[in-house]
Amino acid sequence: MNLADPNFQLEIAANVMVAGSILLAGRNNVHTWWMGIVGCALFALVFEHNHLYADMVLQFFFIAISVLGWWQWLRGDHGAPLPITRVRPRAWVWLVPVAVLGTFGYGWMLHRLTDAHAPFVDSAVLVLSVIAQFLMMRRKLESWWVWLLVNSIAVPLYYSRGLHLTSILYVGFWINALVAYRHWRKLMVAR
Template sequence: MKNWTKFELGWLGVFTLVNIYLFFAWGDSLLGLISSLTGMLCVVLVAKGKISNYYFGIVQTGTYAYISYTYGLYGEAMLNGLFYFPLQFVGIYLWNKNKVDQSTTGEDVKVKTLTKIQWMQLIVIAVITSVLYAYFLHLIGGQQVRIDSVAVVLSIIAQILMIKRYAEQWVLWIVVNGLSIVLWAITLLQSGGNDWSMLVMWTAFLVNSIYGYVNWIKMSKEQDDVGGLMESESKLILEG
């Protein structure tokens, strides 16, 4: 496959095989398998800066919202059904408006980075909102409200950073994915549920988020280098 590294293909292959094994060996649900597989395709395409990630994201967010609802993870259900799902369409629109020349870069969109002040504002907003949302989830009878709340709030912020093309989204995704692994492990053990593909999916997301951060920082530097080179060439042409 063009522009795919051995790591990307290996990562996708290993977790796909694990999910298929769980589906047959442990009786995982078909909806869980679909959600997990489309989710993995979505995140690896995000890590590569490909707009096509959003098409798989539409399927994944819709199916995952339903699965989360059936387990009483109302924060996860609302996040995916009411926020992630519609934002897939916003992402398609915004990323298409900010494309880069694929002949000079391997990705689709221009990457940005946060300033120190923006990081400080982000942390303050995340802490305050997480406390308030945890209280709301407690009122409606949600399960694992503290973990669920932090995961949801950081996910919302990370998704906004994603559609705005900030590399730092991946730092938040690393935290979110780690929390989600804990959340689903506790939920499945307590409920006796069989959707272990959800746990595999979030583990795959964690691996990909680390790779995504490294790759997006690399993309940002490469795009800056290309931009600087093109600017220099333009000046030489004007001066000539």
């Protein structure tokens, strides 16, 4: 870790913005969205430099979906903010196969068409993050369980690419997901 290295400086800036965004999401704060947009733009550059192309694409998805998430948290479906709710059990019947097929399909594509590092693991981070993001955007309590899984996969992946600061951040995200789950559950029960 060389503080004068522009790539490391970019990684620091991305970590700071995304850490702020994740902490705000866990606290059910709408400002999570704009901070996330800035942080994801920075992380797209970090991941591109490290040949983690699925994670780079994921950042573009996060930027686009954050605009919609911001609007939904403010306006909801009918002009009122969305309440925190649970995922219906039957939704998992299609979410799990989508996660598995998406991971293997995108991983296969990365393996065949790019010089991606750990294409299937990288793809699992992408696919599960997309699912978690959609669940969080709809204020579904179980989004935090999916984020726990994402973070458990991402920590060793990022560490293996020398992104030690980012892997430490994702350990923090893992802890935050546990705290956020508990906080959201209390908010859901209190309403």
